[in-house]
Amino acid sequence: MYWEQLLSLKRYGDTHKRLRIEQDETRLGFEVDYDRVIFSSAFRSLQDKTQVIPLSKTDFVHTRLTHSLEVSVVGRSLGRTVGKEILAKHPYLREIHGYQFNDFGAIVAAAALAHDIGNPPFGHSGEKAIGEYFSIGNGKRFQNMFTQKEYQDLCDFEGNANGFKIVTESRKGIDGGLRLSYATLGAFMKYPKESLPKKPTNHIADKKYGVFQSEKTIFEEVARELGLLETRQGNNISYTRHPLTFLVEAADDICYTIIDFEDGINLGLIPEDYALEYLIKLVEKSINRKKYSTLITREDRLGYLRALAINTLISDACAIFMKYEDDILKGNFQVSLLAKSQYKAQIDDIIKLSVDRIYRSREVVEKEIAGYAILQNLLDCYCTAILGKNQGHSSNFDSLVLKTIPEKYLNVEDTIYHKILNIACYVASLTDSKAVELNNKIRGAAL
Template sequence: MNWEQLLSLKRFGDTNKRLRKEQDETRLGFEVDYDRIIFSSEFRSLQDKTQVVPLSKTDFVHTRLTHSLEVSVVGRSLGRQVGKQLLKKHPHLTNIHGYQFNDFGAIVAAAALAHDIGNPPFGHSGEKAIGAYFKEGQGQHLKKELSEKEYQDFCDFEGNANGFKILTESREGREGGLRLSYATLGAFMKYPKASLPKKPTSHIADKKYGFFQSEVETFSAIADELGLLVRDKDEKRYARHPLAYLVEAADDICYTIIDFEDGINLGLIEEEYALEYLIKLVKNTINTKKYNALKTTQDRVSYLRALAVGTLIDEAVEIFMKNEEKILAGEFETGLLDVCRYQAQISDIIDISVKNVYQSAEVVNKEIAGYKVLDGLLNVLVKVAVNSYFGKLSNYDKLIIKVLPETVKLANVSLYENIMAICLHISKLSDTNAMLLFHRLGGNSI
């Protein structure tokens, strides 16, 4: 892979290519990507979607929206630092093509901002609930009506693939989705493969999948434009865009450190015990006098969190640059932080978060509610999608269709597309709206 192709400013939905040196310096193409994401309705719904702790009334606990904003900030720093070093190493990118280090920061920030845009309500339990409906629930009968690959898309419903659909799917008045640059779409794609075949490998890019069957052609076109290496042509399995490693690192840094911070501030993790683990991570950079002057738990945790994030950003940049050739060759098989010198400290922090936060009663109760709500929505709405395809709509089905937004198109052309339209609609709901719709469809509210 080469950086000239990987930094493509071409917008999805356009036929013409754009050159970096032709851009208006006051509002660069990659920065427009960030703006389009942040003004989208799908991004706004993240303000009422669970990060870890559900619907918390505490102002210092993160939602999907605040998490995404913080990941984008960390991503921007990672991109800029890597960009500075890459332009020194490859000066022709500036001298001939006009790229600046801020371009790398803008691409990673935009992709990081969108990294959770496809996640359904109720966090990762929402993904599992959708999958369970098709694998174990009333959706099992659809296996015989769909192709193996189509059915697998639903059984392993994946927020990353759903996010790619949201960013690229055309609809009336919005050709090309959000019309983001190919570079940003490439950096967004952490898992450049389809849901099948699974064929588990040790390569980080094979951990999950990144596009549904409905987006196979879309992804292929983007991958070809960017010059992504083909790891298996028949299986549509590609090497990652190099900047996807930075998007992943930004997310890893934030959920490792900031979920831990939330746990401390909520009292789920004891301060004295927790701070000891953070100090191990930042002991070489801590200002003891400044730290001892801080009077509240929140201030002490905030100070250590800032140092920890800075430490891990520097570490991720160093690992990326050390392995740039392997990354460009598609041969770097792990996440950046998986091979960092602080891996043991990171593992300790994650273990505590899993035990004290992710498995806390509040979080488990959220997951139980999420399963019940999403299963109930799917039971009603998927049946409408199926009946619409087979031309057997009941009067109740017709009433349900009237309350669905105009963007949910149901027809008798494709059963897969009908069901996917329902899953896409549900995935865009906030936690609160999912619960309201669940009660409305169940006749418990008007």
């Protein structure tokens, strides 16, 4: 892969090439991507979607929105740092094409901002609830109506694929969705493959999938424009990651490692003294113990260690990226950047404690159970109504239920796969509170 191609400013529908040297520096294309994501309704809905603690009303606990903003900030720093090194190593990118180190930061920041835009309500249990409705629930009735890959799209419903759908999907009068630059779309594609085959290799890019069958055409166009390398041929489409995807992933990994841990401390799920020892181990090379000893409040101590930890991991991730840049460009780098971190042992310790004390806490488990039931109830109600309409025998209740779904999810010209996928994507678009409200109304509990 080649950087000048990977940094493409092309947008969906462009009939002419966008050159970096012709860009308006006050309204740079990659920065426009960030603006388009942040002003989108799908991004705004993240303010009421679970990051770790479902339905939490505690003001200091992160939502998907605050998490995404923080990942974007970390991603920008990663991109700028790496961009500076890339331009020093490949000066022709600046001298001939006009790229600046801030371009790398802008691409990573925009992709990182959008990285959770397709995630369902109620955290990762939301994905499982949607998927299991189709794999082992009433949604199994659709299996013979779809191709194998179409059915797998639903059985392994994936927030990354839904995110790609949101930012690229054309609707009447709106071509190309948010019309982000292909460089940003490439950096966004964490798992550049279809839902099948499942985990064909141990490569990090094959861990999940990143595109529904409905977006396969635009997915291939973006990959070809960027010069991503095909990793499989024939009927199974997959490509190497865009190099900057590794930085988006690292930003996410850094934030959930440190900040989810911080949420656990603030909620009292992890004792402060016990938790701070873990963070101190991570930053022992850079901590100013004299300054640290003067900090009186937990908030100040935690804030100081958080900042040091994030900065430590940013520097480490950038060094790893540059060390393996050649392998990354050849598609031979097979793990996340932090998997090579000199602080991997400390990171693993923090994540293990978070899993034990936060993700498996009684509050989280009980609320995930409630969210699971709500999403399955909504899916069953909506899918039954769509199927009845498709087969020409809708009940009055079905017709009323369908009126609660926004028109953009009810394109009558679509195939049954598209109709059911749209229902799953609508349910995934709901905020935690809206899902609860709709479920109560449909069950008659809100009257």
